[in-house]
Amino acid sequence: xxxxxxxxxxxxxxxxxxxxxxxxxxxxxxxxxxxxxxxxxxxxxxxxxxxxxxxxxxxxxxxxxxxxxxxxxxxxxxxxxxxxxxxxxxxxxxxxxxxxxxxxxxxxxxxxxxxxxxxxxxxxxxxxxxxxxxxxxxxxxxxxxxxxxxxxxxxxxxxxxxxxxxxxxxxxxxxxxxxxxxxxxxxxxxxxxxxxxxxxxxxxxxxxxxxxxxxxxxxxxx
Amino acid sequence: xxxxxxxxxxxxxxxxxxxxxxxxxxxxxxxxxxxxxxxxxxxxxxxxxxxxxxxxxxxxxxxxxxxxxxxxxxxxxxxxxxxxxxxxxxxxxxxxxxxxxxxxxxxxxxxxxxxxxxxxxxxxxxxxxxxxxxxxxxxxxxxxxxxxxxxxxxxxxxxxxxxxxxxxxxxxxxxxxxxxxxxxxxxxxxxxxxxxxxxxx
Numbered sequence: 001x002x003x004x005x006x007x008x009x010x011x012x013x014x015x016x017x018x019x020x021x022x023x024x025x026x027x028x029x030x031x032x033x034x035x036x037x038x039x040x041x042x043x044x045x046x047x048x049x050x051x052x053x054x055x056x057x058x059x060x061x062x063x064x065x066x067x068x069x070x071x072x073x074x075x076x077x078x079x080x081x082x083x084x085x086x087x088x089x090x091x092x093x094x095x096x097x098x099x100x101x102x103x104x105x106x107x108x109x110x111x112x113x114x115x116x117x118x119x120x121x122x123x124x125x126x127x128x129x130x131x132x133x134x135x136x137x138x139x140x141x142x143x144x145x146x147x148x149x150x151x152x153x154x155x156x157x158x159x160x161x162x163x164x165x166x167x168x169x170x171x172x173x174x175x176x177x178x179x180x181x182x183x184x185x186x187x188x189x190x191x192x193x194x195x196x197x198x199x200x201x202x203x204x205x206x207x208x209x210x211x212x213x214x215x216x217x218x219x220x221x222x
Numbered sequence: 223x224x225x226x227x228x229x230x231x232x233x234x235x236x237x238x239x240x241x242x243x244x245x246x247x248x249x250x251x252x253x254x255x256x257x258x259x260x261x262x263x264x265x266x267x268x269x270x271x272x273x274x275x276x277x278x279x280x281x282x283x284x285x286x287x288x289x290x291x292x293x294x295x296x297x298x299x300x301x302x303x304x305x306x307x308x309x310x311x312x313x314x315x316x317x318x319x320x321x322x323x324x325x326x327x328x329x330x331x332x333x334x335x336x337x338x339x340x341x342x343x344x345x346x347x348x349x350x351x352x353x354x355x356x357x358x359x360x361x362x363x364x365x366x367x368x369x370x371x372x373x374x375x376x377x378x379x380x381x382x383x384x385x386x387x388x389x390x391x392x393x394x395x396x397x398x399x400x401x402x403x404x405x406x407x408x409x410x411x412x413x414x415x416x417x418x419x420x421x422x423x
Contacts (some may be wrong), residue, residue: 013404017379045407047421050415051378055262055357056229063277064266065284066258067251216265 006038007031016045090207098200109114229357232265235300235303243302250329254294258287265310271376272314274365286310300317307381311391317372327362356420364411370394371406378403 007028014022022028032038124216236257245253265286270279286309297305366370370392377388378399387395389399414421 010401010404013372016398016407017403019400022371023378041231043410044411044418044421048407048411049379051421053382054232054353055271055360055380056267057233058229058270059228059263060266060280060283062280064258064262064280066255066262066287068394093327145307189341219404 006035009041012038012041013045016042017049025132059160072206080213080217084210084217087213088207091203092212093207095200096203098196098198100204101196102194102200229354233303234259235259235301239302243294243297247297249257254291255357257306258290261306265306265335268307268310268381269314271364271380272373273317274310278317278321279314283310283312285294285313285316289313304382307335308383308387308391309413311377311381311383315391318369352420359414359417359420360410365411366413367406367409371409374399374402374404375410379407 011022011025011028012032015028032042239257246257262283265280266279266283269282269305270276271284273279273282280309286306289309289312290306293309293371326348364376367375373392374388377383377391378385383391388394388403390397391395394402
């Protein structure tokens with residue numbers, strides 16, 4: 001749009017926007033100051049710019065998500081919410097295993113083997129650490145009909161039996177008394193100490209805890 | 223077809239803006255929300271004028287908020303509104319580029335987005351009604367511009383960005399940007415010729 005007598009309109013637009021190059025162009029500013037057409041054009045473009053700069057902001061047509069949720073830092077509540085499902089699953093699995101173990105005698109026997117062994121070990125300790133000789137029954141001559149150890153050289157430990165006579169040899173009665181005590185201790189252990197009820201109990205407890213966590217942490221309607 | 227946005231007055235800075243920005247930079251999410259809530263109309267207005275699509279403008283505004291949230295610790299003073307508008311303009315341009323790679327055939331409504339109602343709180347209702355009329359015609363005329371000229375005029379004349387900023391944002395040469403602005407302005411003048419009486423100096 002270059003007129004023969006007028007500067008390029010884009011130069012006039014530059015002048016209207018206070019472009020430093022255009023304002024420094026004396027031939028341009030000189031022409032505009034003496035030309036009504038160019039003065040009007042610069043004024044109109046200036047008014048247009050001013051109006052554009054006043055255009056109002058616009059209200060979004062739908063509510064905007066102001067805070068990016070993807071950037072939310074992990075909270076303790078969120079962490080606890082995430083462990084709810086694994087916790088419930090683990091509790092249910094434990095409870096199931098415990099229930100099966102409790103109701104099936106074969107499994108119960110397998111698991112209670114450890115308890116029986118512990119019981120035997122406890123009895124053996126009470127008898128001076130000679131457990132196999134006492135309970136295996138292979139050395140019947142050294143065990144009487146009550147299962148009391150009858151050693152040819154009984155050396156009851158004073159530490160174990162609390163003997164205080166200091167003769168070092170001790171006698172059968174002393175040893176016999178010690179064996180009675182050990183036997184009673186062994187009897188105190190449950191005959192069939194199965195772990196399954198405990199597994200069942202722990203499983204149910206974990207499930208209840210998970211349910212409580214969910215109830216406390218997950219927002220409810222109303 | 224998208225709903226027409228409602229005009230609102232230009233957003234002034236928050237009274238205690240520096241303190242709110244400092245709190246937001248320290249990770250105060252409430253302070254950040256306060257800033258975004260305050261400037262959402264400004265950001266949405268820019269996005270809408272660049273994209274002329276309500277949904278895309280809302281997406282661009284929210285993308286801008288996400289970028290602002292990530293970058294607010296790197297904010298080093300200056301006019302916060304301009305900083306946020308630059309981010310929104312970049313987000314709008316990202317959407318525009320994606321749309322250009324996957325063109326659609328949605329036809330624009332020339333009246334869409336034009337301000338319609340005068341401000342009922344205006345001191346001088348006649349003057350405000352005249353301005354509303356002027357803004358409505360300007361919005362319609364802006365939509366008539368070729369996209370590159372419209373973007374350059376919107377960024378430079380409506381939102382006050384300098385040539386270099388516009389060139390960086392539109393990935394164009396400085397001379398190209400100047401030319402687009404001046405040609406766009408001259409085209410707008412032609413389009414507004416019938417409504418010349420609405421302009422005031």
